[in-house]
Amino acid sequence: MTSPIPIRQHAGLKLLLTLVLSLPLLVQAASPLPSWNEGPSKKSIIEFVQAVTDQGSKDFVKPEERIAVFDNDGTLWSEQPMYFELLFSLDEVKRNQAQHPEWKTTQPFQAVLENDHKALAAAGMDGIMKIFAATHTGMTTEAFDDYARTWLAQARHPKTGKPYTEMIYQPMLEMLDYLRSQDFKTYIVSGGETGFMRAFAEKVYGVPPEQVIGTTFVTAFEYKDRKATIVRTPKLAHNDDGPGKPVSIETVIGRRPILAFGNSDGDLQMLQWTAAGSGKRFMGLVHHTDTKREWAYDRQSQIGRLDKALDEADKHGWTVVDMAAEWRRIYPFDATTTEQVQ
Template sequence: MVRTLAAMTVLALASVLPTAAQDLPSWNDGAAKKSIVDFVTAVTTQGGSDFVEPADRIAVFDNDGTLWSEQPMYVQLAFVLDRVKALAPEHPEWKDTEPFKSVLAGDMKGVAAAGMKGLVEIVAATHSGMTSDEFSRIATDWIASAKHPTTGKPYTSMIYQPMRELVSYLKDNGFKVFIVSGGGIEFMRPWTERVYSIPAENVVGSSIKTKYEMRDGKPAVVRLPEIDFIDDEAGKPVGIAKFIGKRPIAAFGNSDGDFQMLEWTTAGDGRRFGLIVHHDDGEREVAYDRDSHFGKLAKGLDEGPKRGWTIVSMKNDWKQVFPE
């Protein structure tokens, strides 16, 4: 009888606890995977001291370098380069104005040095004057055909399989998952649901100002050549508070641009989780951190372990990097 009760207990627990072996197959067993499973188990076990109601299970993910490749440049940067060149004849001042000067000169180091702020400025200048619907069509068409400059694969196949599994694992355990990225919100929204199973309304990003007007007798939202919001560094907690309305209990990033998001998330009450993807695999991806123009990671490496954040070694913690 005792053995029967014990067996029934094991079966009951197996039916409610997260099934990490099944849901995280691309993760090697180790401290990183264990920290994820322990956290999810703690906040989803009803009656436990760390239990969190589903409505408050908010998880936020950076995009570039966290969910997909950001080397040798941000994907959205590749998207706007052709637009700068096409529009340059109408803007002779760009020859002497950064970051446009570097774009036209083919100086990618100069473009990278402008950072996310520079990228948003380029987007504002080259994608204003059109409606939001027109821009969405442009982004959709581009992402459907654009190829990674090194691998020749579609950018949408350069996503990280372990992180896609992690997104699904969290959703299966009652989490609401959001992207909180420095990239343009209207650039990401047309394809995030198809690629990550994260719907457009769960995407927070940088934006330019818009206005409502009538065009050809039809109402439209028109994009203006002015920066509205930069969702990077200290802007990420602001964006979360403004657009999501709740402090997350879990945050995932890969660079110092995500530091404040992880800091704010893990400073809240109750059980919290922060994770940084460290790009240390030069064979299967690209090894970079402190000296990289894209996805620089220095403060996070130094401070993350002290704050209890999980540092994921892409080389050691992931069985595979990209989908097969």
């Protein structure tokens, strides 16, 4: 077959193709993070991404090794007045109370049913794990997925009145998009239960189920009459918090991330693991400094305590995002504000 275009015009064709093909890159480069004010964090993100994606750079990283990991609670969406998944669990205890008359007189369930925050707080992490097990297990993975999706569709946040899946950080959504446009693979690595996060991560963050890593319960395969199910059991398999994060990253991904973003001491080991790799690395922390548009908390907070990790960030020059100063907009539903870092 001969070309329908005379040979002499191939140079023009090539130029046109080059221009058309580079257009998305030019648009992207113009303004990759519109909800971030000009400031140190935006600058450090863009400089890092440019360094590792520029073929001519000494810091160039092959696309398949561009692994980016993000905590979820407090990093991609809000976590106040308590982890949203805990709010789900409390609602599930109430929804299921008719099937569990014993909960009326058994802690920590009694505290949940009576809205007794003091008794609930007294039950501590053990109490929370009991509530988690009671609301996350004893059912098939498909049934749990349905419960999680139903709650996420109906529940509203006590302060904003918005669905929880809208209380996500617009600047972080833009960062996820920006990274993916530069051939990063974006993962969630978070203390939340894997199945719960998978119920919204793909739709809300563009992160597919296989890139969601979290806390897991032991499951069991059951097969009868050509019907196959996987049943969630109450036995904890993996606690994806603190040192559990680098462990699950290594088990599931098998590559060390070159970028990690968190917001609390529970992310410290993930950041350390990322930082200790060879070559250029990016370690980031969302610092909740915004009493007006979100919440302000760090060293003394029960939820999302940021203390040791803040010290390490200061010591090693990790990026700490001052939410109040550096984020032009918090949630997608916010009007764009005009605040700017001076």
